[in-house]
Amino acid sequence: MKTRTLLIAIGCIIITGMADANTLKDKPPTIFYPEGHYLEGWPRTAQRDMFGYNYQQHKFVGYFANVYLGGDGLPPYGGNAKKYYQALVAYGYFDSVEAAEEALSGEWFWGLRDVRLYMRWNDAWLSNQDRGDDSMGDEPDGNLDRHYGFPSYINSGAELTQFQVEPIKVTCKKGKTKTVYLYYYSKIVAVPDTAVLVDGIWYTEDGEEMGPQSYGQFAKVKEFLYDPLENGDPCMKPCKPRVWKKEMCEMVRPDHCWTGKRVWGDNGNGKGPYKIGK
Numbered sequence: 411m412k413t414r415t416l417l418i419a420i421g422c423i424i425i426t427g428m429a430d431a432n433t434l435k436d437k438p439p440t441i442f443y444p445e446g447h448y449l450e451g452w453p454r455t456a457q458r459d460m461f462g463y464n465y466q467q468h469k470f471v472g473y474f475a476n477v478y479l480g481g482d483g484l485p486p487y488g489g490n491a492k493k494y495y496q497a498l499v500a501y502g503y504f505d506s507v508e509a510a511e512e513a514l515s516g517e518w519f520w521g522l523r524d525v526r527l528y529m530r531w532n533d534a535w536l537s538n539q540d541r542g543d544d545s546m547g548d549e550p551d552g553n554l555d556r557h558y559g560f561p562s563y564i565n566s567g568a569e570l571t572q573f574q575v576e577p578i579k580v581t582c583k584k585g586k587t588k589t590v591y592l593y594y595y596s597k598i599v600a601v602p603d604t605a606v607l608v609d610g611i612w613y614t615e616d617g618e619e620m621g622p623q624s625y626g627q628f629a630k631v632k633e634f635l636y637d638p639l640e641n642g643d644p645c646m647k648p649c650k651p652r653v654w655k656k657e658m659c660e661m662v663r664p665d666h667c668w669t670g671k672r673v674w675g676d677n678g679n680g681k682g683p684y685k686i687g688k
Contacts, residue, residue, distance in 0.1 A: 432540040448480045475523035526575040534568035563627040568600040582645035590638040597632040598624045
């Protein structure tokens with residue numbers, strides 16, 4: 411009887427602690443898009459938003475430019491630059507198409523606007539809750555937590571994985587145009603406070619290399635680039651890796667991935683990844 415009473419008491423404590431966290435499923439909503447965002451004042455929800463973010467599932471799927479446009483107070487980009495400029499003028503963001511084009515051309519990300527981007531992260535990178543006790547303050551403030559429980563990303567265990575697909579048009583024989591694709595994959599992790607930075611490379615306290623510095627407090631532990639223009643004639647050969655790395659597949663289409671008796675790796679020359687075996 412005493413054991414049962416103790417378990418009930420512990421359960422009450424856990425439930426009480428969880429109640430202090432604001433979530434994306436709260437009704438009425440408690441977490442909102444910040445000031446200056448295109449959706450300023452609107453609640454963030456557990457569904458994918460118009461820019462491509464799904465904060466509940468810790469992922470982003472969409473155009474590269476849409477990672478930044480919302481924060482700049484602009485609507486999402488849909489894949490046609492000419493129509494986007496016209497829409498910005500029609501809705502009063504700029505006085506002319508030329509002004510819109512000039513303003514956006516000055517943004518570093520605009521040249522990558524047509525890159526398809528897939529991102530996955532863990533709760534330490536960007537949480538789907540608002541508990542306070544992060545760089546924004548000690549109490550829930552309407553914003554999603556970053557590196558919860560830590561003053562910075564150091565030691566937080568934060569991770570971010572991204573996969574980019576960039577379309578490139580090439581001209582083949584007889585003037586025929588073909589679209590080929592550049593693939594880029596990377597994973598960064600927050601470094602521990604014992605890590606040492608030497609010439610832009612993070613090392614563990616034992617001297618083991620973690621990877622190049624990224625975003626200051628992160629090490630790039632995985633990176634892969636497949637450029638069709640540097641892998642033979644793109645008009646004659648397949649213009650994408652025959653099989654993605656297991657990590658890529660699990661991140662982008664986890665419902666379509668299976669390992670079975672398959673072995674994942676490169677083809678021995680560092681230009682993989684390719685499937686080995688049946």
